[in-house]
Amino acid sequence: MSNREDETLAQAAVTALTGQLALAPKPGLPDPRDLGARTTGQDHCSLRWSAKALAPGLAAMAAAARRTGEPTSELRAELGAIGRSTEHSVGLAGGGHRGALWVLGLLVAAAALEPRAAGRDLAATAKRLAAHPDRRAPRRPSRGSSVSAKYGAAGARGEARAGFPHVRRALDALSAARSAGAREPYARLDALLTVMSTLQDTELLYTVGPHGLRHVQAGARGVLEAGSTSTEAGGAALAAFDDDLHARAWSPRGSSGLVAGALFLDSLPVVVSSPARAA
Structure with a gap:
C-alpha cells in the first residue's frame, strides 16, 4: 500500500504529464486546439x-521502490509488472501515454529511492534501475525495439540506460529560457523543441523513416535558431512548423514523454518537501 509521499510523487508526475499536454502549439502532437484528433487519433x-489513470500505478511504483530501498533487479521486475498492469488500466480509460509511463515510472521510483536528491541525480538512479533487464517482460519484440535494431536508435530503453540525456537537455532548456525572461509556457515549448531537435524518435523512424526524422529535427532547430518560441520570429517559425507536421500527419510522440519527465523532475524541490510542511 502506498503512503502519502508515494501518492504525492504520483500526482506530481500526472501533473507534469497534463502540463505537457496543455502546451500549444505542439507541432504534430495533441494540444488543447486538437479537438478533432488531427494527427494522433486521440x-x-x-x-x-486517461492521464489520471496513471496515478495508482505510479504510486505503487513509488511504494515498491521505497520498500525495496535499492535499484535492484527485483525492483526492476516489480516495476515492469506494475507498468503492464497500469498500461491496461490506462487503456480502459482511453489509452495513450505508454512512453510517458516508462519515463515517469522510472523517475518516480528513483525519487522514492532518493527523496533528497536533485533531478539530475535522480536521472542517474533511474539509469541504474534501467540497467537491469525486466525478467518478467513478454519475450516478443516491440515496435520500438525493432526500429532501434534496424536504425541503431537508442529508443526508450536506450534513453533510460543512458540516464535520460534528453530529459536533462530539457531541464537545461527550461533553465535557460527562464533565465532569459521567457514566460513559463514558452520555456516549456523551448524544452520540447530542444528534445525534438536531436531525439532519435523511434515512432517517427517507424512511420516516416530517417528522412522524415531529419525533417522534424531540422524544423525544431529552425524554431530555436529563429529566437525561441517567446520571440516574434520564433513564434512565426513555430506556427509554420506546426502547420507542416499537421499537414503531413507526422507525430513526434517520443518527445512528449521526455518533456513530461523533465517537468516532473523540475517540480520535485517543492513536491517532495510538501508532506513534511503539512504534517
Whole structure:
C-alpha cells in the first residue's frame, strides 16, 4: 500500500504529464486546439482523462521502490509488472501515454529511492534501475525495439540506460529560457523543441523513416535558431512548423514523454518537501 509521499510523487508526475499536454502549439502532437484528433487519433480531452489513470500505478511504483530501498533487479521486475498492469488500466480509460509511463515510472521510483536528491541525480538512479533487464517482460519484440535494431536508435530503453540525456537537455532548456525572461509556457515549448531537435524518435523512424526524422529535427532547430518560441520570429517559425507536421500527419510522440519527465523532475524541490510542511 502506498503512503502519502508515494501518492504525492504520483500526482506530481500526472501533473507534469497534463502540463505537457496543455502546451500549444505542439507541432504534430495533441494540444488543447486538437479537438478533432488531427494527427494522433486521440484528442486532448481524452488524453487528459486517461492521464489520471496513471496515478495508482505510479504510486505503487513509488511504494515498491521505497520498500525495496535499492535499484535492484527485483525492483526492476516489480516495476515492469506494475507498468503492464497500469498500461491496461490506462487503456480502459482511453489509452495513450505508454512512453510517458516508462519515463515517469522510472523517475518516480528513483525519487522514492532518493527523496533528497536533485533531478539530475535522480536521472542517474533511474539509469541504474534501467540497467537491469525486466525478467518478467513478454519475450516478443516491440515496435520500438525493432526500429532501434534496424536504425541503431537508442529508443526508450536506450534513453533510460543512458540516464535520460534528453530529459536533462530539457531541464537545461527550461533553465535557460527562464533565465532569459521567457514566460513559463514558452520555456516549456523551448524544452520540447530542444528534445525534438536531436531525439532519435523511434515512432517517427517507424512511420516516416530517417528522412522524415531529419525533417522534424531540422524544423525544431529552425524554431530555436529563429529566437525561441517567446520571440516574434520564433513564434512565426513555430506556427509554420506546426502547420507542416499537421499537414503531413507526422507525430513526434517520443518527445512528449521526455518533456513530461523533465517537468516532473523540475517540480520535485517543492513536491517532495510538501508532506513534511503539512504534517
